[in-house]
Amino acid sequence: MSQSAPRALNDASPAFLEHLEARVGPGILRPAGAADLEEPRGRYHGRAGAVALPRDTEGVAAIVCACAEARVGIVPRAGGTGLVAGQVMPEGPLPLLLSVERLSAVRDASPADNALTVEAGVTLAGVQEAAEAVNRLFPLSLGSEGSCRIGGNLATNAGGVQVLRYGNARDLCLGIEAVLPDGSVLHGLRRLRKDNTGYDLRNLLIGSEGSLGIITAASLRLFPRPADTATAWVATPSPAAAARILQRALDRLGEAVSGFELIHRTGLDFLAEHMPDLRPPLAEGTWFALIEASGGAGAQVQDGLEAALAEAFEAGDATDAVLASSLAQRQAMWQIRETIPEANRAVGAIASHDISLPLSAIPEFIDEGLARLHALDASMRVNCFGHLGDGNLHYNVFPAAGRDRADYDALRARVTETVHDLVHAREGSVSAEHGIGRLKVDDLVRYGDPAKLAAMRAIKQALDPVGIMNPGALLA
């Protein structure tokens, strides 16, 4: 598995752009604006020779061919909501930004096959609506669903709040169409549940963050729409107690448990400070669980959830609880959960971490993590929240009240290293659902398995020998 370093790329220069426009026709290229070059956390600022907005898969292929010939890098862009700077290239030869936003067709809906075929530029909310239009559910759900696009969700293997029941983006995809780095088109839009004909290129491209090709369309799995949903907001004394509530809910309800979020008081305090109109369902408590179960007609998820909670009260694992009695109440509970990241941004984190651990390792990790961080600086606050059901926590570290994140600039790298070292030691992942992008390239090298890294580099070199696809992302 030897590879030679790729020769340097060329700029997407005015001469190249003129040549490209002659090949792909007018109305495809435009200058890059500020909004094209940003990422939500504002830590990276991209550069680009131009933005290309192809109208179809053939258009994507023509652009990729031209870039491959001219050795010009391509930064693919979908909704631009990624949190690890996979969508912005701040340095190196000027790339072309390739937006999939015009690939916006719903190509086919087949409720009888529980399948939906959409192009990469459809927003996640648009995919959900297309599923609903044929009386089905597309369960991928995340905070940015109004603006993120399914091509980006697949390129980054997005997670979100229903993974516990339905899996990550890759688990919801039956087939993909993609343009590979040599401009060839992978025609893999199958709607099959079983297909053992060769290497799993679908899963290789999903989660490759645009570094192996550009997903242009996907066949997605649909599910029956749940007839019945039960949602509860529960105060619990500790993460360990929350994990026991999860186990009780799973024992009672099996896969009907569709979401299990852990929330710490700190996040609610941030909300109270910055979004005082949002009132949490319970005033008292340190830890909270937001639990949702859903099922077909007659699945009696409300009864099951109530029974699980009754047991949890008896065992002392729950100290207070509210069950949503209306859709409005349910939505209000989820709004609290989904606004926490916004409150976090208003406060300004020293460092944010998107980690996962075996469920059984989480309670100890939370205690140990806080102890280690306080050994660095006892004034730091931690807002630990997230998808406990998936073992996935957003573990974000904040300044003391009244102080600024800039006061901790000197500590930032050690904070992240402390958290990630502990996660790694406990057999966890330093990127659970956000990916590597450019932000975590060094983490991948530091914590990644050497054989995995070597194989990844060999695959990258084999499929993208010129190195044009999202240069500097995932593998530097």
Next chain:
Amino acid sequence: MSQSAPRALNDASPAFLEHLEARVGPGILRPAGAADLEEPRGRYHGRAGAVALPRDTEGVAAIVCACAEARVGIVPRAGGTGLVAGQVMPEGPLPLLLSVERLSAVRDASPADNALTVEAGVTLAGVQEAAEAVNRLFPLSLGSEGSCRIGGNLATNAGGVQVLRYGNARDLCLGIEAVLPDGSVLHGLRRLRKDNTGYDLRNLLIGSEGSLGIITAASLRLFPRPADTATAWVATPSPAAAARILQRALDRLGEAVSGFELIHRTGLDFLAEHMPDLRPPLAEGTWFALIEASGGAGAQVQDGLEAALAEAFEAGDATDAVLASSLAQRQAMWQIRETIPEANRAVGAIASHDISLPLSAIPEFIDEGLARLHALDASMRVNCFGHLGDGNLHYNVFPAAGRDRADYDALRARVTETVHDLVHAREGSVSAEHGIGRLKVDDLVRYGDPAKLAAMRAIKQALDPVGIMNPGALLA
């Protein structure tokens, strides 16, 4: 994506074997016996210089290193139950057969994490038992589960009778440990539900049929054991009616529907002829569905299934039905289903096909397929049965009663081409769950997407430049 043809491999000669034994120590190599060189359908006869039986992952790595240096091919072998000759190499330079049977430890069971870590040589039944021992379910289930081994199940992405609810082997695997073609060890035994740190090598190796490396251990997903199971044997007038029953069951029971098998009269006639002691639950009918639903306590799967069947009777989609009223009855129903392949072998198929289609395309395919085959030779009989819920049929073609498969030797290739052409035209797969092996290498080239094939070859060349891993399987 250019690749050069690999230089020729060398024989696993006596001199090489002597050298290998000196490296790995005594008790690891033995001569290949007849049982090592067979596959269940008896169409291919393998050859091997010796069988290597390493005791641990390091032992596998040492053997792979030695073979890579000496350019000796390796044919990996787990349970040897595969149906596409992936486990036997009938021609070419004499390979070493590498059996994982001694990698037989259950390394870790973590019911709190719903995870089980086992070595590749544990039989599927052994994995199921290890899960049961911690009060969990490992749902992969297939006819050969007493002898197939989990390493082989993963290498071939096995399917079976519970895919509808729980997915294929790849969906049941959280992480793998594998020896790559250069002898390096991929340490990927994570037990995480979310891990977005780089390319999905787990899924790349799963289903690669030993052509990219040898899986030595895996972390598997466990599930709650269903408290309640309902099973029904239903007579139905047609595959279209059966598909409507499936839809009703899914509407009522959602993911609780764990199995939905379609069975044709022909298979029951074969059973009556060759295993007369096995009596199907219903005497009359042409098509039958075997339906199973399972759920947690209070899921009321029996009620749900009865309600779905009541609707099906009313609509004329079911004409008769038996619900299992005891475990013994349930097992008897499944025994009928699982003995059909044995009855098929007793009759002797002209050709067997393992195909999948979008569910909505199946009824028409079944009619059209029979018409096209009868246009070739009206005396042929078809036994079409299988996992309707997954769109996966075993579509096997038999001689007229009283005639022999040898009478149709001249037709065999056209029979398979006729079936596969029709499947391909309807956007189906010519290998749903059995894989490519050596049997379907030409089909992969004939029906495979050119861009996919080129990318597969580039990946094979990148990870296995010498071409030692299962030469001739999957990619010739």
